[in-house]
Amino acid sequence: MQSAELFAGCGGLALGMSLAGFRHQHMAEFDQDAVATVLHNKAKGVEHVRDWPMGLQDVREIDWKKLTSLDLISGGPPCQPFGIGGKKHGQDDHRDMWPEAIRAVREANPRSFLFENVRNLAGPRFRSYLDWIVSHLERPNMVRKSDESHAEHCARLTASRGRKEFNVFWQLVNAADFGAAQIRYRVLIFGIRSDLDIIPTPLMPTHSRDRLLWEQYVTGEYWTRHGLGRGRTPILQQDRARVERLKRFDVEPAGAPWVTLRDALKGLGEPNGKRNHLLQAGARVYPGHTGSPLDLPAKALKAGDHGVPGGENMMVRDDGSVRYFTTREAARLVGLPDDYEFPRSWTESMRQLGNAVPAPLGAAAGEWLAAQLNGGKANGGLASARRAA
Known part of the structure; x- marks a missing residue:
């Protein structure tokens, strides 16, 4: 067509x-x-x-x-x-x-x-x-x-x-x-x-939060898939009632689970400088800009008027520390393949990715x-x- x-x-x-x-x-x-x-x-x-x-x-x-x-x-x-x-x-x-x-x-x-x-x-x-x-x-x-x-x-x-x-x-x-x-x-x-x-x-x-919660806190298969101990991340307060409802009715939600940040970045490893996978210093938490936890989909990538707004477009690692997404990681969040490269600076590339569908x-x-x-x-x-x- x-x-x-x-x-x-x-x-x-x-x-x-x-x-x-x-x-x-x-x-x-x-x-x-x-x-x-x-x-x-x-x-x-x-x-x-x-x-x-x-x-x-x-x-x-x-x-x-x-x-x-x-x-x-x-x-x-x-x-x-x-x-x-x-x-x-x-x-x-x-x-x-x-x-x-x-x-x-x-x-x-x-x-x-x-x-x-x-x-x-x-x-x-x-x-x-x-x-x-x-x-x-x-x-x-x-x-x-x-x-x-x-x-x-x-x-x-x-x-x-x-x-x-x-x-x-x-x-x-x-x-x-x-x-x-x-x-x-x-x-x-x-x-x-x-x-x-x-x-x-x-x-x-085609995907749902309920199915993700089912695999995380009912069957535990999400953690097994990532080689982690069951319930690695505590249930968020706003999800407690949903998880209890899923357990009470014991009906597996249809469709696929939400794709989490941990899912999307699996196999990529820490920044190594190759294919836009380069560490960008300066990430920090401040009110309203707290980064994305690994076991949910990322917050929406932001472009900003002049590139990346400070404090966002970053992950919260398992130890609680934060760092900016590399361009390669952000490209995965947009669904672009790993051989899709960004020849411009990190700021300019993140602007493009923040604007991307x-x-x-x-x-x-x-x-x-x-x-x-x-x-x-x-x-x-x-x-x-x-x-x-």
Whole structure:
């Protein structure tokens, strides 16, 4: 199935789509460092990446009418206008690229699309703008007039009695629920062309915290898997009631356990200076920045306005000490393979990784979307097999 990716960054979502069986016919990214990272790995021949048609390009310059045979358009418009950090100017921020994402859908008319953004987009401050995005994606050819506000345009879109061009829905997801080793909440917006007569259904989680707790504190198999004594880490206070409920009903939760930081980093060892696995000094704990414990998925990687915020993006080791994640470790948390290298500095590389969509979330969403388009059949991707392994 043929796809295009805009706002590609260092390739997290693009890799997920590739694992799900999509083949990128066009990729665009405006950030020079992110493009340099992808091209570095393309030159190395990294699987999937070697086939990406990546280019340094402003999405505002793309003529989407030349790409009219696409099964999918995917991408993550810049999240800074809507993030928890920053100035939160939303649609008034010059970096807001949602109108360009909608233009891509209007001009290319793909069979489907998938866009993602920060969960704050669904919060009270920006919910009306999310409503406008969804309404406009349903009818991308009903363009906003120059003298029309977003609210007025949204009202006109909603009042339209014509058939929607796309069936669209959005949902808030946690990447950890789909096999990523990060607790990272994102808004996903899916759309399927209405003439295909497919009503999309929600993306269902494949992993759970309950299954992790079951394997840690009911069967103990988690600790056995890591060669550790049972109950190495005490049950967190907020999990005690859940563990007692699991023990009382003795019903094994379905699906796979959350992937923990210990799981994700297994076999990597301490920093050795090879393949971006280099120790970065200076990690310290302070209020609100306490690092990630080993036996849960990591806290969401942060990019920060100027690289990595001090005190975050770090692990809490078994002895209670903390250190920063190496670039290699952070890449594992994004789901990138160990031969995927970052040629820039640690700060710049962590900025890219903090902005990246975890590849397992992208793969799960891509497989789900492909199955919708294929009448319930998978797309021939490798993502499910790799998660099962």
